[in-house]
Amino acid sequence: MSTVAPNFAVKDPRAGDAGGGAPPSFGGGGDGDSGGNGGFDYGERLRRARLGLVLGLTAVIMLFVGFTSALLVRKGLPSFDAQTNTYSRDWVAINLPWTLLLVNTAVLLFSSLTMEFARRGIARQAALAPVKSIPGVTLGDEKPFPWLGSTVILGLGFLAGQLLVWRILHERHFFVNTGPSSSFAYLLFATHALHLAGGVIALLYAASTSWLLHKPVEAQRIVVDITAWYWHFMALLWIYILVLLMIVR
């Protein structure tokens, strides 16, 4: 692919950050081609997907910023009690099953570990894919450990653990409308769980890209990579939620 370009230097002093934001070369044509796959630059697509994920996570952060500010305001807020003509606070701390929550935390952190192994594993596979396409070349280790599947199971385990937390709270008579501390606990747990469930679905999709949809391993790698970072974020978010609930107790 030839590039038709002006054969003199173009000086534009107004172009402040010349080249700011890497000028992408579109679709290959010899630049940045990861090789062997129809002219796609997977490295570029991965970077782009990661940027998209960072932005998406920013939005999720803002959702929890909204919840956090509501929580802090509500905790500190006195309400006018007409019966006594005074302002009073009505925050009664929820009795959370901390042991179970810590077990769930361990499960989630462990799943982050398996997720990370899965991510690195498929990154290696993607890097070696061009080599594999050379006839006669094999690299042992044809059956890698199912890190992805393990993450799914651990993720589902976490969600099951959260359902158990919900049940215990009911037994302790803390329902969603029992008081503000309960409402926020249920809200934060449920929103996190929903987002995590979304992550599990993404993992199932990632697993299916190989044997169901027959996408090239580089494409799979992007899906797994993005889901992995999302998954790690979910773990960090969980820790944040626990710390927050601990502080406002």
Next chain:
Amino acid sequence: MATSEVVHAHAAPQGFIRKYIFSLDHKVIGIQYFFLALTAVWVGMILSLFMRIHLIWPNADIPLIGHIQPETYLSLLTMHGTIMVFFVLTTAPQGGFGNYFLPIQIGAPDMAFPVLNMLSFWTTFVAFVIMLAAFFVTGGAPLHGWTGYPPLSAVQSTGPGEGLGADLWITSIAIFCAASLMGALNFITTTLDLRAKGMTLMRMPLTVWSWLITAILGLLAFGVLLSAGILMLMDRNLGTSFFLPVIVVNGQLMAHKGGSPLLWQHLFWFFGHPEVYIAILPGMGVASQVLSTFSRKPIFGYRAMVYAMLAIGFLGFMVWGHHMFMSGMSPYSAFAFSLLTMAIGVPSAIKTFNWLGTIHGGRVRFYTPMLFAIGFVSLFVSGGLSGPFLAQPALDIPLHDTYFVVGHFHLIMGVAAIFGIFAATYYWFPKMFGRMMNEGMGKVHFWLTFIGTYAIFMPMHYLGMAGHPRRYSQLTELAYLHPLIPVQRFMTYAAFVTIGAQLIFVVNLFWSMFKGQKAADNPWDATTLEWTTATPPPHDNFGGHTPVVTHGPYEYGVPGAARDFIMQNDPTPSTAH
């Protein structure tokens, strides 16, 4: 032309469904958003027409609707505001024109994430359907205003429409939040990562800057609105008390306690204020683009325009409290918010001076897009200058929740931003549909709308000063409102004329799509990248020839150049200042 050869990233789709319904092509998606917004604006305008009729003839029997009750008026008002703000002003400028032209103006073949783009449109569509469904359920659409303050909005028994209608309203908005966040993600990634060679940040057209900054605002603001909506759904349906203190509604003591109605206001306006900048920034970008093109001069102070938009975006997150001066919020906070609000007037003023500076010394061509851009500047000045009144809490005491506020935000959002959309439509229609719109009809549309909207909304300021509260379904009860009724009548007649004039636009739009004069690739002799490619653009925008950018976006009237404009990918060297 400086280009580089390139392989297509994906081939053009076949089949009606993949081409027109679930298309991944940003151009098709942009047009889908545009038509969604067009439908929404007609729904919104009809609602406002019924409102204006009811104010003057409260006992009238309207065909198909019958007699409008006070609660119905409030439902019309609520849905009018919600539909206009979300499904018109947050959709057409960004989802419509931004989607269509952002990739092309930066030299990209599509958005960064085409599947996400398609999903964001259809999610918006679903949100719209759910919003409209609120009209048809028991109790009808909610009556709590587009701002939805609890407890009115959070308790089902506070009024008709506050049952299922209100739940649908919140659900629709929550879904809309998700759709906007998807779109914002796409816009930002595309602008940062897909610019063609030579398209540095400081060579981007101001439209691209406006879409980028708008997307950043949306990314940060919609999450907070979503959080507020979730809390409200919980209060309404799960018995929680985020926003609800002890209240007695219709003689019934409610089970809630300890919540704060002000919490909703803070969360809502933390979103709500950036939202109004989301509504106006793309219009500012289009105004700059069109004024420069049709004055045949570079935009005056490109860098200042960029910094001004960045300042507006940044400060926009710090002023939400100016909607709450009378709310019971601390008066010290009010002072802080008021100072920041006055500060945000400064970059807006800079932009206005620069628009005037662009016209000054130019050679103005009065095509329809230019008329609407000039109208935009006039309306932005008018609407903007009532801001400093409201920004001062002491003056907000008489003016808050009166027609003064209604006049202010309608001139800015309901007219200036709409003029931005009209300018964009007339300007880019040839590129989108391959034909020219009718100039004669365009000019008639402009004059009737320009004069008509001033006639409707300027008098609102006088009403507000006289103490006329807003959101009143009838003007018969308060004695001091009676002398103001003739003004309301005048506004209603002006509304008839102005809404009628929009029919001219619709006729022009559809007729020109099929019968308009065929358009050249660059009918306006403009410089930005969309005018370098075929009309309408091919599937990958540039027919395999990605442009290489060598000039800034507004090189008009360059002394010594062969023509009075130099396109951004022109290979001749730039003689820059």
Next chain:
Amino acid sequence: MGLALLAVIWIITFVSTYFFIWHPWWLPAGASAAAAAIDHQFNNTYIAMGIVFVLAQCCLGLFVWQYRDRGSNSAPVSYSHGNTTMEIVWTVLTAVLFVGLNLMGSQIWAAERFDPAGPSALPVEVTGMQFAWYFRYAGPDGKFGLTNPKLMDPSSGSEAAIGLDTSDPAAKDDVVTGTMFLPVNRQVDLTLRAVDVIHSFFVPNMRFKQDAVPGLAIHMHFTPTQIGDYEIACAELCGLGHYKMHGMLKVVSQEDFDKWMAAREAEKQ
């Protein structure tokens, strides 16, 4: 077309300005101690904004006509990317104007809202509910009795509407009315409450407005300075009856006020 634009823009500008100067519809007569300062600041703002409005619109109209494309008769475009000096100048001027106006107005806001009512102010409690205003006076003991949401019965009006707890001794002399009486030239210490949704107590002539929020008891003050009858409007959307939730404020001499209070107290026996 350029001339048409100039003409229409200038006409719209002058017509709008004319109404601002002639003001057939304007702020109603001020009847409180704060009104003069607020009205004065209003004047400052609208003169300043008015000048900017006229200048900006007239420039716009003038420029689009003056710099219209006259075909081959046109002077060449003055190619320029801007003027940094001018940018700085008009940015600074605008900032000074806006911030200056704001600081002037802030003094009034501080005077009205930063400090609580004085010790000799008359305490009055205003309660908003769908769709009426009730006013409570503390009576000779100077204390407001307790209210209880469980005792609220809006349909019976007055004491029961605000849920007055008659078992509380301080409540026995509380007077609840549907019309607000105030003595002239005496500061009133208002306590604003709401029973169901947010309402807003707005008396245009007093230049007074404050939201009444459920869950809060908001203290605010003003001083009526003219005897007369003033309409009270609700200024926060509160439901289907928002437009007819109005009340009446009667400002009377201290003497007449005392007579009225005495009559109300007598009724309670």
